[in-house]
Amino acid sequence: MAVDPKALVQRYLDTVASGTADDVAALYAEDATLEDPVGGGEVHIGRHAIAGFYKNTDGVEISTELLTIRVGGNEAAFLFAITVGGAMRIEPIEIMTFNHDGQIASMKAYWGPDDVTQL
Amino acid sequence: MAVDPKALVQRYLDTVASGTADDVAALYAEDATLEDPVGGGEVHIGRHAIAGFYKNTDGVEISTELLTIRVGGNEAAFLFAITVGGAMRIEPIEIMTFNHDGQIASMKAYWGPDDVTQL
Numbered sequence: 696m697a698v699d700p701k702a703l704v705q706r707y708l709d710t711v712a713s714g715t716a717d718d719v720a721a722l723y724a725e726d727a728t729l730e731d732p733v734g735g736g737e738v739h740i741g742r743h744a745i746a747g748f749y750k751n752t753d754g755v756e757i758s759t760e761l762l763t764i765r766v767g768g769n770e771a772a773f774l775f776a777i778t779v780g781g782a783m784r785i786e787p788i789e790i791m792t793f794n795h796d797g798q799i800a801s802m803k804a805y806w807g808p809d810d811v812t813q814l
Numbered sequence: 815m816a817v818d819p820k821a822l823v824q825r826y827l828d829t830v831a832s833g834t835a836d837d838v839a840a841l842y843a844e845d846a847t848l849e850d851p852v853g854g855g856e857v858h859i860g861r862h863a864i865a866g867f868y869k870n871t872d873g874v875e876i877s878t879e880l881l882t883i884r885v886g887g888n889e890a891a892f893l894f895a896i897t898v899g900g901a902m903r904i905e906p907i908e909i910m911t912f913n914h915d916g917q918i919a920s921m922k923a924y925w926g927p928d929d930v931t932q933l
Contacts, residue, residue: 703842715908733886733887733889734886734888734889735887736883760902763893763907765906765907765924765925765926765929766853766924766926767851767852767853767854767924767925767926768852768853769853770852770855770924771924772851772852772891772907772909772924773907774882774893774907787884788882788884788891788892788893788907790891790909804818805884805885805886805887805890805891806834806884806886807884807886810884
């Protein structure tokens with residue numbers, strides 16, 4: 696199956712905005728890894744741990760906006776904005792790799808305090 | 815030694831613009847890896863191979879501009895513009911990891927035909 700990283704990233708951002716933590720986790724491979732933020736010292740391994748990570752914002756109003764994206768092979772690098780609870784806007788750069796089934800195999804989110812705006 | 819990825823990325827972009835291929839390669843660790851573009855099917859391994867990669871543009875007028883950067887730990891993700899020979903502007907997203915000596919341990923450049931503008 697041909698993988699379209701650009702479409703998969705958009706689906707991911709739409710699901711982060713409108714889905715539950717389990718909906719987002721379902722986009723990941725069973726053995727996927729997630730590091731957010733990079734350098735934070737914690738890597739979440741496996742879909743169950745990843746669902747736990749997204750549960751931090753379950754029930755919080757979230758919107759997302761893709762700002763720019765680059766793709767190569769089964770990978771994507773993209774800059775996007777995420778607004779959390781109408782109170783905080785963060786602009787991370789994320790790297791995602793996809794497996795041949797179009798599932799997210801790994802995600803790394805690069806951002807820090809300088810990339811957060813209080814609204 | 816504490817590593818400052820933001821300063822190291824700026825030094826890299828300055829050296830790409832004003833230095834030789836060997837100057838750029840000297841910023842990389844002896845056993846570094848370089849993939850540019852990601853998905854292109856070729857990974858350059860080691861400083862010698864990396865110098866060969868940058869020799870493609872030796873003698874060509876190059877300018878670079880950092881557009882935005884995110885850092886985490888010893889890693890950086892950044893969007894920048896590179897103008898080659900006054901004829902072509904490319905806007906890649908790159909990921910760099912640094913070792914504890916501040917050398918580039920790995921570089922991956924995400925871009926494709928859509929990210930190239932003929933000037």
